[in-house]
Amino acid sequence: MVSIYQLKSRFQQGLRPLLGTLVKLGIRANHVTLFAMLSSIGYGLWLWRDAGSPLPWALLPLFLFLRMALNAIDGMLAREHGQQSCLGGILNEAGDVVSDAALYLPFALIAPTPLLAVLCVLLAFLTEYIGVLGPMLGASRRYDGPFGKSDRAFAYGLGALLLAWNPGWAVLADWAFAAASALLLFTCANRARAILAEGDKRV
Template sequence: MPSIYQLKSRFQSILRPLCTLMARSGITANQVTLIAMLGSILMGVWLYLQSDSRLPWLVLPLFLLLRMALNAIDGMLAREFNQQSALGGILNEVGDVVSDAAIYLPFCLVSTQPAWVILAVFLACLTEFMGVLGPSLGAARRYDGPMGKSDRAFVYGGFALLLGFFPAIAVWTSALFAITAGLMLWTCLNRAKGILANQS
């Protein structure tokens, strides 16, 4: 199933010079992972405290792009500069789940039916769980779409941008999260199928 994740290699090529510079400066993959997670928490707190202001919603798409860049960089630092570790793997997977929850739960404050937002955040966590389940069952880490981490950032970031310019579209928040919740359930099924196919 197509996913924005498939563009990752091109994104990494753009970031590689910066990644090399960071490695030479002594910055580690784990430090980048922690910065991305802490930044996400702070972004979420800002959205929570000022959900009625346009500025944090306008900043969110830029932050999500930065977060994707940091996620790509920590992976490159780990793989290409011999920084892979068990701790790094834990921080990477936990950081993704914590960051998603911190950034997307504040959408509850502009939604007419917050339960859809909560369900979508739960399913976002479940998609990541399904992804990491692969290696424990003898398969590869799964990144199947249609609503993986990068896809969520694109959809929710785009909606946040529109929300910043046109606050009245907040009435569509519940519908958006209901649709993406369905797509994330589909994503979980696709990842499960991928794991099972790898074992046959």
């Protein structure tokens, strides 16, 4: 299934020159993971406080790109510099869902039906939970689309730009969240199907 996640390897190559500098500065993967989560919470609080201002919405795509870069960097530091740990795995998975909630729940403030925006966040949690179940069931961690983490960041970033440009776009938010919910359910099904297929092959 086509997903922006498939561009991850190229994205990582562009960030790799930074790794040596971070290691020399004593910055570890867990430091990056915590910074990404805490900064996401801070940005989300800004969105809640100033939801009527175009500035936080206009800058959200830039912040989402930064968050994606931080997520890639912490993974590369862990794998390529011997920093993998159980704590790091917990922080990585928990940090992603906490950051998603912090950054995406403020969209409920502009949606005609706020519960649809909340539903999308809950379904995003479900997609990641199913993905994490892979190793527990004899399969790999699944990142299948069509609406994985990177795809969601792109969609929310685009929505934020539209809101910053013209707040009137908010009247269409329910349709966008309904479509996103359908894509998230499809993503859940794809990940579950991939885990089952991979697990069956190993039996």
